[in-house]
Amino acid sequence: MIRILGNDLIRKFEAFVPKSLAETGDPVGLAIGTLNKPIKKVLVTLDVRPEVVQEAIEQQADLIFAHHPPIFRPAKNLVTDDPQNKMYADLLKNDIAVYAAHTNLDVATNGMNAWLAKAIGLNNTEIMAVTKKESYKKLVVFVPLSDQEAMIAALTKAGAGKIGPNYQDCSYTVEGTGRFTPVNQADPAIGQLNQSEKVAEARIEVIFPKRLTAEIEQALFTAHPYEEPVYDIYTIENYIDEYGLGRVGDLAEPLSVLDFAEKIKTIFGVSGLRYLSKDSNQLIQRVAICGGDAGKYYPTAIEKGAEVYITGDVYYHVAHDMLAENLTVIDPGHHIESICKKELTDLFTKWSQEMNWDVTIIQSAINTDPYQFI
Numbered sequence: 170m171i172r173i174l175g176n177d178l179i180r181k182f183e184a185f186v187p188k189s190l191a192e193t194g195d196p197v198g199l200a201i202g203t204l205n206k207p208i209k210k211v212l213v214t215l216d217v218r219p220e221v222v223q224e225a226i227e228q229q230a231d232l233i234f235a236h237h238p239p240i241f242r243p244a245k246n247l248v249t250d251d252p253q254n255k256m257y258a259d260l261l262k263n264d265i266a267v268y269a270a271h272t273n274l275d276v277a278t279n280g281m282n283a284w285l286a287k288a289i290g291l292n293n294t295e296i297m298a299v300t301k302k303e304s305y306k307k308l309v310v311f312v313p314l315s316d317q318e319a320m321i322a323a324l325t326k327a328g329a330g331k332i333g334p335n336y337q338d339c340s341y342t343v344e345g346t347g348r349f350t351p352v353n354q355a356d357p358a359i360g361q362l363n364q365s366e367k368v369a370e371a372r373i374e375v376i377f378p379k380r381l382t383a384e385i386e387q388a389l390f391t392a393h394p395y396e397e398p399v400y401d402i403y404t405i406e407n408y409i410d411e412y413g414l415g416r417v418g419d420l421a422e423p424l425s426v427l428d429f430a431e432k433i434k435t436i437f438g439v440s441g442l443r444y445l446s447k448d449s450n451q452l453i454q455r456v457a458i459c460g461g462d463a464g465k466y467y468p469t470a471i472e473k474g475a476e477v478y479i480t481g482d483v484y485y486h487v488a489h490d491m492l493a494e495n496l497t498v499i500d501p502g503h504h505i506e507s508i509c510k511k512e513l514t515d516l517f518t519k520w521s522q523e524m525n526w527d528v529t530i531i532q533s534a535i536n537t538d539p540y541q542f543i
Contacts, residue, residue, distance in 0.1 A: 170527035175204030175232050175266055178211065178528070181520060182270070184328060186280060189380060190273035190301055190412055196238045197273055201257060202266030208232050213514045214533035215507040217267055219256045221535050226263050228531060233260075234517075236281070236509045238269040274509065275460060276300055276412040278334040284512045285458050285505065286416035288436055289479070297415030297457050298469045304379045305408050309372060310389055310400040311347055313359065317371040323392035327384045329377035333410075341374040347399075358394045376405060414466060415459030415480075417473040423452040426477065430499050433479065437508075441542030442501040443483065445492050453477045453497060460506045467491050467498070481505065504538035 179199075191197045208231040214221050217239035225233050239257075249255040260267060274280045286294050308329065312320045321340050324330065330339045347370040351357040360366035377385050382402070389400060424432070427449040434442055457475035459466060462482035470478040471494055478496055481503035491498050510532045517530040 171525050172207055172209075172527050173524075175206060175208045175268075177526075178208065178232070178517065178520075179204055179268055181524075182517075185516075186270055186273050186277040187380075188273055190276050192272040192300070195272045196240060197269055197271050200239050200267045200269055201260050202232075202264065204232075204266055204268070206231070206264070206266070208266075208528055210529045210531065211517060212531055212533055213510050213517070214535070214537070215504070215510060216537040217256070217269075218535070218537050219252060219259075221533055221537065222256050222259050222265070224533060224535055225265050226259065230265060230531070233265060233267045234513060235267060235269045236271060236274060236506060238271055239267050276414055278410075278412065281460050281506060281509055282414065282416045282458065284508050285460050285479075286418055288508060289433065289456065289458060290420060291416060291418030291456060291458070292421060294416045294418035295473070296411060296413040297417045297459060297473055297475075298466050299411050299413040301412040303410040303412070305376050305405045305410070306379050306382060307374060307376050307403045307405055308385060308389070308400060309374050309403070310393070310398065311345075311370045311372055312393060312395075312398075313347075314344065314369045314371050316392070316394055317342060317373060320373060320389070320392045321375075323388045324373075324375050324377075324385060327377075327388035328381040329375040329385055329388075332376065339375070342371045344369065344371055346370065356396055358396065376408070378410070414463060415457055415470070417455070417457040417470065417475055420454050420456060423454045425450050425452055426497050429453060429456075429477065433499055433501050437501050437505040439501050439505070442499060444497070444499045445483075445488055446497040447492065447495060451476075451497065461503055464488075464491075467494070467496060471496055502538065502540060504540075507537070 188197050210230045211232045211234055212225045212228060212230040213234050216237050217233060217235045247254055249258050325338055331337045332339050347368045350365045351360055351362050359368055426446045430444045453476040455474050456477045457470035457473060458479040463480040464483045464487045467478050479499045481500055483500045514530050514532040521528050
């Protein structure tokens with residue numbers, strides 16, 4: 170098996186969920202420690218709390234992967250009499266790194282809100298509120314036939330060749346003949362100075378996110394055997410990736426508001442929830458869901474035709490506005506996002522098996538929900 174650094178896991182994760190998808194000011198990424206070290210055990214959690222840190226110490230974890238960043242506000246001092254500061258000190262003392270994927274995981278195509286929508290059984294889902302759009306470019310490059318596989322591999326590793334959430338390693342090639350004559354101070358990889366040359370070449374086409382242009386060009390220059398590579402980059406007008414908060418979709422069959430609320434309790438394992446409805450017996454089928462504190466997005470849920478909106482931390486005055494709009498709302502709390510623990514653990518374990526990594530992924534057993542119901 171292959172021993173890996175923390176950077177190896179995070180590099181693969183950030184190809185899956187780029188940090189660029191995060192909201193401005195959201196402290197995603199490495200928060201504590203270093204990723205430039207070997208890792209053998211990763212603890213996946215929703216929140217980084219003192220009891221989770223103790224769990225990581227007991228499990229001898231090298232890395233905590235969290236959804237909620239551990240440092241939202243700068244520390245005013247480093248006095249360890251403060252429980253929060255002591256938690257940071259314990260992490261550093263035990264050489265445990267902490268990485269967080271927050272709003273970037275929320276909006277990712279196969280991220281938090283997609284998992285929540287799947288858990289409640291929504292079909293025909295779409296993004297509730299688009300927050301990010303990513304444009305694409307196309308690269309066309311010409312290489313000798315003997316170098317085409319190496320070039321494709323280099324471009325793919327740099328982030329090219331992904332189309333939608335379900336396809337990767339996509340490229341197109343066609344064979345042809347390249348013609349050139351090296352002159353003056355040329356130092357050709359193929360051919361002789363001042364002599365015309367013909368080479369069997371492959372034309373390779375791949376698409377890539379515009380933000381990766383520099384990385385793609387660097388990969389091309391590194392892998393290409395020619396002194397002067399021939400390539401073109403085109404702007405694509407007909408393909409844009411959209412990312413956003415929440416999902417809207419349809420239940421397989423209509424349910425009453427009350428029955429659906431009870432179902433939500435069971436699905437997410439909460440002992441209590443709040444709901445708003447003018448008619449608890451109303452049959453509903455079109456549902457919007459958004460993890461975390463997303464009450465302010467309720468107008469978008471209405472625009473998408475949702476009869477019910479599921480989110481956490483709904484405020485009193487916002488609740489009145491929701492009822493005035495005749496929107497039914499179910500608030501099972503912020504902690505339903507703990508669904509990420511199993512999903513990320515399964516995803517990282519799958520990668521570990523595919524890559525033959527010598528690393529163990531464990532799901533935190535600590536319930537970090539601060540609320541209880543009586």
